[in-house]
Amino acid sequence: DAGVIQSPRHEVTEMGQEVTLRCKPISGHDYLFWYRQTMMRGLELLIYFNNNVPIDDSGMPEDRFSAKMPNASFSTLKIQPSEPRDSAVYFCASSLFQYEQYFGPGTRLTVT
């Protein structure tokens, strides 16, 4: 299996622009998670899905952030409009039921 796939790996954008991060989970996994990692705040869970349905989005920082999972093999995290404080590494992870999560390589987002 190729593992969790994320794209792009690096994104540099200007403040106010829309940013879309993409994730393809491991085939057969029924949970998908979006995390954000910064030096100041560490690893934060933003939202997670079970069978394509958002279960808990309490970690989403504000309305500028939205996430979708239209099918079992694809999810997006969108930031609109982006701000410099959104600069971080965004990880997607997937798991099968309650077992360990497998992380993707991350997207390093820089908002100038």
Added chain:
Amino acid sequence: AQSVSQHNHHVILSEAASLELGCNYSYGGTVNLFWYVQYPGQHLQLLLKYFSGDPLVKGIKGFEAEFIKSKFSFNLRKPSVQWSDTAEYFCAVTNNAGNMLTFGGGTRLMVKP
């Protein structure tokens, strides 16, 4: 709600020194416990896990962890560290009631050659 505490935020060791990183969790029910490692510039990778059975768990690269239920602890150990073990280590817990993996704040380990 469950929580995970890693009391050592930064650890600096010389090669060949022994390592023990503390992890304590708060949850009264059955838990599944994990240690993840994040090498510089990379994503989190599973180091080892405990679901049930022998409380002494052996993982990759010579790491092991011991689940002590009475102390709500799952400390990570390695008898002799190498420079390549320089990384950030995260303890995590999930419970059988759901799939919410709660991470500790992480411990940055630097191993000096």
